[in-house]
Amino acid sequence: MTQAAATFARPQLADCIPDLVAFARGEKKATLYIRNGTLVNVVSGEILPHTSVAVVGTRIAYVGPDAPEMIGETTQVIDAEGKYIAPGLLDGHCHIESSMLSVTQFANAVLPLGTTGGFFDAHEISNVLGLPGLRIMLDEARQTPMAAYMQVASCVPSTNSMFETSGAEFGPAEVAEALTWGPDMIALGEVMNFPGVVYGDPKMIGEIQATLRAGRVVDGHYTWPVGDPRLAAYAAAGVSGDHECVTAEDVAARVRLGMYAKMRRGSAWHDVAATIKAHTEQGLDSRRMLLVSDDRICDSLKEEGHMNFIVRHAISQGVKPVTAFQMATINTAERFGVARDVGSVTPGTIADIILLDGNLADVNVVMTIARGDVVAKNGKMTIDLAPFPYPDYAVNSVKIAKTLAPSDFEIKTPIQSGTIKTRVAEVRENHVETEETFIDVAVREGKLQVTPESTLCKMALFERHGKTGGSAIGIVGNVGFHQPAAIAMTVAHDSHNLLVIGNDDVLMAKAANSVIEMQGGIAVAAQDSDLVKLPLRLAGLMSTEPYETVVNQSQEISQALVKAGCTMNYAFMTLSLLALVVIPTLHISDTGLIRISDAGFEKVSLFVDEA
């Protein structure tokens, strides 16, 4: 444990009441006073002009007509000049690791965009470093002004050691322990082992029970089609939120069963346009609908935005603006039981406030106030966040001792020549799932021939937690490389072993060795090009560099991929899911190829015997 003494840096309301009533008596003046804005009131669902807000310390003391008597000599007065005043935006489901930024740099990225808080599932670092990794995220978050609530990941590993090797394992005891760390340990993270819940896996049931007994909520991840009783069983077992909705019917089914349906707009998974129709077309009550990012790479934080972009996008799909704001503020806060503290601009809540200019539908954030302080203006941070001191083990987590050779990427076949029917995982742009196909692939000298001409790539996975030293290899389609190329990365959901994808054994070895040498990150190797590298030193997942640096490096990776022929939107993110065995349909782990079906998980062979 690092920094075990750190506590949630947002005081409880009970402790603020003396100051708030001293203010009511007139004995204290506001520390911050916002005059004459147009309030986006997410509780009443109204837009209320001529509204002023007084803040005392960290909390809102007053909302109403201008009350200049609340201003004292030291009060910071902001004249909103009619601009919109709205609650800071909340991300109802987000993996900070997907941004490849540290928590501190994530805060630097999203605070100017109006995101003042989120419900973060540090699932990735937990898979690599276990509870100490989660604790690092929590402690680093506590150094930021964000309302950063952390979830304890439920599926570490996402399946079990039969199917994959992770750096740590969580069970009910780890969940119970993590939930004692503070009020900002808010929930059990997405329970991806939904078959385990529905059919009563004792570990999953135990984790859910530990969470409910701690008075916290359980988030879900359910990908079976709706329409049979299993979703109801999942809900009955205590899972009360889910972001794996890809159709309006998915949303409707969840809301009807009392769950919070989270509508996702990640960098590469674009579900809001379809899912929002549960409200805009089917007319369902929106109170249990949330907008979430799930996974947004730093590039898209820069290019598109964060919750500001997602709220704007929802409005563009026909949602009333105030309703879209509700989906990223009060609905989210209510889902996690913290509406007393965040999610609305109302007396007694913490002063997480944004000002917006122009049309509300444009969600043009021009000022961000977090915990009572102005932290960003006109898209720029106005305060500096201190760097977090990472322990050594957190920045030296790639435990592969040997240098990989091109021969490590050869695939031996049961035949010497001809073609062999091969199981292929086809990636799909902007989708998390793969498609399983079967392709006849050429064989020469007992080895599978995967070349740029074949349009296929190899995918190889090497255990990197210093445990089994195991590896596996398979075939992936639709990557798009039209020249010899390879990408290696330690971001490989969810066990984050070393994943290498390519159509040239030499380049695959080169990229892989580069990532090992960097102690984590991404490297793209292509013929006649320099290696392009993005170091991700923190657990092999996150950069320790500033936001802008990481964006530049990430864009270079993307450009290198495009140059090699891989033109998918945020291709890296889609490729990094090739090891995520809990998503349909076919994936790779260090133990082999894993297929998900209605029956659950199964190991399958690369070659299909047609006999």
Place this chain on the structure above:
Amino acid sequence: MTQAAATFARPQLADCIPDLVAFARGEKKATLYIRNGTLVNVVSGEILPHTSVAVVGTRIAYVGPDAPEMIGETTQVIDAEGKYIAPGLLDGHCHIESSMLSVTQFANAVLPLGTTGGFFDAHEISNVLGLPGLRIMLDEARQTPMAAYMQVASCVPSTNSMFETSGAEFGPAEVAEALTWGPDMIALGEVMNFPGVVYGDPKMIGEIQATLRAGRVVDGHYTWPVGDPRLAAYAAAGVSGDHECVTAEDVAARVRLGMYAKMRRGSAWHDVAATIKAHTEQGLDSRRMLLVSDDRICDSLKEEGHMNFIVRHAISQGVKPVTAFQMATINTAERFGVARDVGSVTPGTIADIILLDGNLADVNVVMTIARGDVVAKNGKMTIDLAPFPYPDYAVNSVKIAKTLAPSDFEIKTPIQSGTIKTRVAEVRENHVETEETFIDVAVREGKLQVTPESTLCKMALFERHGKTGGSAIGIVGNVGFHQPAAIAMTVAHDSHNLLVIGNDDVLMAKAANSVIEMQGGIAVAAQDSDLVKLPLRLAGLMSTEPYETVVNQSQEISQALVKAGCTMNYAFMTLSLLALVVIPTLHISDTGLIRISDAGFEKVSLFVDEA
């Protein structure tokens, strides 16, 4: 403490999950199965035909299309035949004592009407018996099938010993203790001392802090007009719900500040028709609007109904039926943080379900299921509730040793004859507040002449908790007695001393002595009539008799009042508030006449010196 070992009789979800997943696996069959109803889905806001519900033990395991495979040999199957299936109704603010029924008899009264739970503020018994009284209510509630959540009263007494003498005093320590009794100790009851909150009374602030630190919510009671910063101060101090809304603007002001606005339809306070316009006319989001009863005497439970009546009434005022149901189910559950357990028919919640026949707008409840069992059909209970064993102190609480004489009701004047300007509390039908007027009253032989001809009555109050033995006397207008008559009662909010109202000293003494002799209750004495009595043995507030008996006795009291000329709607309830000093404007306590003004509480004299 009685029955200290009793616990909340509703198992936590965590403990039910093993059964729920065993059911999902098909290893268990439903204990109760409701086939083919039309679901009032208060989460999605939809009416969904062809819906079936499976219950396993106490909780709902499945909601969806007919699934006959869930039915086993011992399953109780109910064919809904298309009837509406809705969540059991919840009363978001209710004093059971006002029904004059014990908790058990209250359950017998309201379960057939579709109320399966409530948030009960046992404020009255707490004022008489202190924490042991609250514990009796809690333990008795735990014997019923209701989701009976109890609040710990915040204002015991409603002001302080300078203004009134109660049987007990609560402070932060008592609040903290009561909130440790179980998860059904849900909130701090209505904080009537709102000036104390706004201006920082340490006791009130301490109670609120103790409540928030226990993870519970604070209910309010704020009667100052909205439109100045004090309501925001009250909200900032942690008070998050309030039922003292009498206009649509009252509701709007509270919701805009993030509070839950409770719209009341008590027996004698009819606020819904006006307050509901905040939604029906002003269009405010209804998610933080609740329907509540506050105080309903047993007669009106019988004649009108309980939450079924209030929901029907709200619909008649233009609220969409499913929205009105939300206001008495999920909104209420969310307000108190228990939507995981009650307030919707969704998997994992406790099976508190009602079936309704005919038009939904008629709220015609034909079956009530509580905690997974059918408890009422066609307006009648189908199970017997065991009587609760009250300790002796709870049924012997009227500590007035002496017999009162007619002379105890004389009012001496500073003049010997003529008229004297007298301060009068005018009661108003269907309103909780009194009006203060000044009337010239005749004086003869140094005594105020209050006779049937004067249209005024005396009101006398005698301390009955065995503490000070104090008493006071004042004048009340608009009671309506047109013949010599008197009513005496130990229901006299909130300290529940002995209140006697009448225009004849002999009859006042007669009624008062009868109540003392009964050890609590109500008695009406009129010329040429027998005394009419309603014994309220439990704390002088509640009957220990069956519901029907109490209704009959209460109706006899009403008839006796009408016969004497007091024709106000539920006159007894309005009269019983004449000692409630926290309500505007003029009231009586054992310490004298108390007036509430913008400045707070003050003692005032009966006679006004015009010099």
